Amino acid sequence: MSALGNIISKELKELLTPSAIIPIIVIALIFGSIGSSMESIQEGLEEKPTLGFIDEDNSKLSHVITTYLNNNTDVIFNSTDISDKSIGLDKIKEKDGIALIVIKQNFSKNIFNNSQGDIQLYWIMKGGGIFDTISSDVVEGVLYSSSQEISKILIGENTKVNSTIALWPTKRIDTTYFKDREIGLSPSTISGMLASQSTFMPIIIMMLIIFAGQMIISSMALEKENKTLETLLTLPVKRTSIVTGKIAASAFIGLLFAIIYMIGMNNYFQGFSGFGQMNLADYGLTLSGQDFILVGISLFITLISALALCMLLGTFAKNFKSAQTLVFPVTMLAMIPMFITMFFDFDTLPLVFKVLLFAIPFAHPMIATRALIFDNYLLVISGIIYVFIFAVITISIVVWVFKTDRLLTGSTRRKKFKLFGRKI
Amino acid sequence: MTVIEVNNLVKKYGAFEAVKGISFSVNKGEIFGLIGPNGAGKTTVLRVISTLLTITSGSIKIMNYDLSKKPNEIRKFISYLPEDAGAYKNLTGRKYLTFIANFFDSKDTKEMVRKGIEIADLDERIDDKVDTYSKGMKRRLLVGRALMTEPKLAILDEPTSGLDVLNAQEIRKIIKNTAKQGTTILLSSHNMLEVEYLCDKISLIAEGKIVEEGKPRALMEKYNSVNIEEVFTKVVK
Numbered sequence: 001m002s003a004l005g006n007i008i009s010k011e012l013k014e015l016l017t018p019s020a021i022i023p024i025i026v027i028a029l030i031f032g033s034i035g036s037s038m039e040s041i042q043e044g045l046e047e048k049p050t051l052g053f054i055d056e057d058n059s060k061l062s063h064v065i066t067t068y069l070n071n072n073t074d075v076i077f078n079s080t081d082i083s084d085k086s087i088g089l090d091k092i093k094e095k096d097g098i099a100l101i102v103i104k105q106n107f108s109k110n111i112f113n114n115s116q117g118d119i120q121l122y123w124i125m126k127g128g129g130i131f132d133t134i135s136s137d138v139v140e141g142v143l144y145s146s147s148q149e150i151s152k153i154l155i156g157e158n159t160k161v162n163s164t165i166a167l168w169p170t171k172r173i174d175t176t177y178f179k180d181r182e183i184g185l186s187p188s189t190i191s192g193m194l195a196s197q198s199t200f201m202p203i204i205i206m207m208l209i210i211f212a213g214q215m216i217i218s219s220m221a222l223e224k225e226n227k228t229l230e231t232l233l234t235l236p237v238k239r240t241s242i243v244t245g246k247i248a249a250s251a252f253i254g255l256l257f258a259i260i261y262m263i264g265m266n267n268y269f270q271g272f273s274g275f276g277q278m279n280l281a282d283y284g285l286t287l288s289g290q291d292f293i294l295v296g297i298s299l300f301i302t303l304i305s306a307l308a309l310c311m312l313l314g315t316f317a318k319n320f321k322s323a324q325t326l327v328f329p330v331t332m333l334a335m336i337p338m339f340i341t342m343f344f345d346f347d348t349l350p351l352v353f354k355v356l357l358f359a360i361p362f363a364h365p366m367i368a369t370r371a372l373i374f375d376n377y378l379l380v381i382s383g384i385i386y387v388f389i390f391a392v393i394t395i396s397i398v399v400w401v402f403k404t405d406r407l408l409t410g411s412t413r414r415k416k417f418k419l420f421g422r423k424i
Numbered sequence: 425m426t427v428i429e430v431n432n433l434v435k436k437y438g439a440f441e442a443v444k445g446i447s448f449s450v451n452k453g454e455i456f457g458l459i460g461p462n463g464a465g466k467t468t469v470l471r472v473i474s475t476l477l478t479i480t481s482g483s484i485k486i487m488n489y490d491l492s493k494k495p496n497e498i499r500k501f502i503s504y505l506p507e508d509a510g511a512y513k514n515l516t517g518r519k520y521l522t523f524i525a526n527f528f529d530s531k532d533t534k535e536m537v538r539k540g541i542e543i544a545d546l547d548e549r550i551d552d553k554v555d556t557y558s559k560g561m562k563r564r565l566l567v568g569r570a571l572m573t574e575p576k577l578a579i580l581d582e583p584t585s586g587l588d589v590l591n592a593q594e595i596r597k598i599i600k601n602t603a604k605q606g607t608t609i610l611l612s613s614h615n616m617l618e619v620e621y622l623c624d625k626i627s628l629i630a631e632g633k634i635v636e637e638g639k640p641r642a643l644m645e646k647y648n649s650v651n652i653e654e655v656f657t658k659v660v661k
Contacts, residue, residue: 227510231569234474234504235527238496405477409437 018325026332049135050097052077052088057107061117061150061169065103068146073139085122092124098135098187099123101143111154114162116171119143125178125187127345128194128370136187143172179347179374183283194285194370195342202338202366204262205299209334209362212254212303213310214327216246220314221323229407239402243395247307254303291372298365298384305361305391306330311398315407337363346371346379361387425452426485427577427608428473433482435468442468444632445482450625452576455599455609457623459616459652461660465632466612467507467581473610474504474579487576500529503575507582507612509566513555517546517565520554524569540565540572543598559586567595571602578602580611584618596622616653626652628659635659 001009051073055062058080069075076095077088088100100122107117121139126132147170154166161169174186183190223229232242287295310330317323337360346354346367357363364383371379401407428450435443443465450456458466471477473484475495484491486498511520521540525533541550544565546557554562563586570578583599584592592615599622603609613619619626620640628636636643636659640652649655 226513227506227508228512230471230476230506231504231509231524231566233476234499234502235524236496236499236529237527405437408471408476 017321022325023328026328030335047135047138048072048074049099049138050074050076050092050095051099051101051139052079052092052097053101053103054079054082054084054088055103056080056082056105057103057117059108061108061111061153062103064149064153065101065119065143065146065170068142068149069101072142072145089122089124097124099139101139111150111165111169112159112161114165116165117150117169118173119170120173121175121186123174123176123178123187125176125190127348128178128191128374129342129344129348130191130195131343132345132348133187133191140186140188143170146170179376181283181285181374183285185283190283190285194373199342200262201295201369202341204258205302205362205365206334206338207261208254208258208299208303209306210327210331211257212250213306213330213334214323215253216250216307216310217314217317217323217326217330218320219246219250220311221317221320224317224407225319233402233407239399243308243311243398243402246311247304247395250307250310251300251303254307255300285373287369287372294372294377294380294384295365295368298368298380298387301384301387301391302362302365305387305394306334308391308394308398309361312394312401315398315401333360334362336360337366341366341370347376358383358386361390426450427452427454427487428456428610429485430469430473431483433469433472433484434480435465435472435477436480442632443472446627446629446632446634447482448627448634448637450608450610452608453603453606454624455603455611455622457619457626458610458612458629459614459619459626459656460612460629464629466629469629470504470579470581470610470612471506474502475499476504501576502579503570503573503577504579505566505570505581505583507585511554511562511565511569514553516553517541517544517550517557520565521569521572525572528573536572536574539574540568542568543571544568545594560588560591563587564591564595567598571598571607574605575607577608577610580609582613583611584613584615592618616651616656620652628656630660 051069052075053066053069055066055078066078074097076097077091077100079088082102082105085100085102092098092100102120102122104118104120107119111117121143123136125136147168150169151166154161154169159166172186174184174189176183176185176187176190178187178190185193223232233239310327313326313330314323317326337357340349340353340357341363346357349357357367364380364387367383368380371377426449428448430449431447432445433443433447434441434445446465446469448456458469460466468477472479473486473491475491475498479492487501489497491498511517512523515523518537518541521537521544522533525536525540528536544550544567546561546564549557549561550565554565557565563584567580567583570580578599580599584595587595596618599609599611609622611622613622623640625639626637626643627634636655638646643649643655644651647655647658649658
């Protein structure tokens, strides 16, 4: 082999390590899955939403709307009598539909008298995630198109309707039933408001876990690389104190950085929020002081569990470079729930995904904010208990590993256990 | 008084038996040397005695404490200097010694640090970051760290490794004086002159077993050798 070939071969062997290859493959997979998700959104947009309507007006203009609804949605209930509203809502709920649309009496008359015609929408909202409101977006689109069709009629037939009404002949009045609440907003508005208030929490948590986790894994790796670990382990200090000390220091720095990120990200999201004039608190969708304490506890316990897990992984690190690879599983465990909670509501996930998401300890503070807005204390408190147990078990394993040869030799053999008088 | 009592010590790494049932004892104030070729099991023995590695079988008592049962108690009065030990690079020499001193139940941490600085003998460089030290300076700092706590048992793996002749001589004197003050020293070394000069008693280890043991002078007489190096060669071959 030539000198140049020799050098290239050596460089390639050094650069193409698992720590370099695995992240690239996983990032490619993540982008692939995001692509698939976008495809599923597209499919969702193409699916006909299930709904019902009551046409109280039963006029030429109201028929424009009902025709559009019949052609573009799956209508499972229709009536002309408002007293059928309860029956209609029950049927829609039963068939997993999303809305009951009521075209109010005097709809046409109002339009021709230069007032907007009222359309009352009763939405059945299942989840607050961005993906959960795709169907309602489709219905809103259909109603917009039918409104445009009415505009065409009004302009085409040279009616005496003024230009404003001709261009905007209909007015939507939204009532959304969501998690035992009745809110005077459309699902997409609620979802948008929830997203503007709770989207940055998963991002902060993800960054916090990755940052603090990287610190503690690197700290373990540096102790080994700098040959300081052996000295530390022979000092009169309990293994529990070493583990706790490392976790506490990383947690402190992590929280400090989280606060800094939080301030920055909060300003960022406020700048981009399109719901400045609306406030969730006006609709009773806000966190109380007690809720904030629960979110804080959830976040703190999660951080401790993340650090304990990272420290456990750090015991495998031989040096600083290998530590970078070990951060990767933690990064994945932080990113997966972040993406899921950003796009979906926990309540609307299939059971398998609910179980999987619940099993990821880092998901709980991401779920907590939205769950507490809708008073789902059971989910949040059970999550805190689960993460606490996870943290205690993980810390116990780390302390146990510190008492074995694993840290120095890579073997965890401590003692032989006796079972029925036999050594195993 | 017996400070170290090793009985039939066996240490396995998986299927590999690094130490194959060795026994020895060291009395208070003695300097006991473990010598042997590379891979003989010296460092493993030192690591087990310093509570870093667990015992596969056999027993070790340090100051009458069972090492398997009371490692935390033992750590209070031992000090271990690994062969390739390092110090925290972002600390100065003084801060590193203070960090270590704070782990001990001493009322006078400052005196402990002062002693460490005296042994390390780094002059004004003690206030520089460890990262800027030469290999020899780092070793002197670590020797200072190991002996400043006035341990009842100091376990030194190649204590003069990486030091020049003058510095090595200085460290040997410090070790000798430390032993005179009552500290028991267990060390390993490749330097036979060092072993001959320092040790009251030595054990020659080969392939995980003690193949010879005794006072340096007595061994030289037994093997009709002029120095320990010759004894070592004759025994190991």
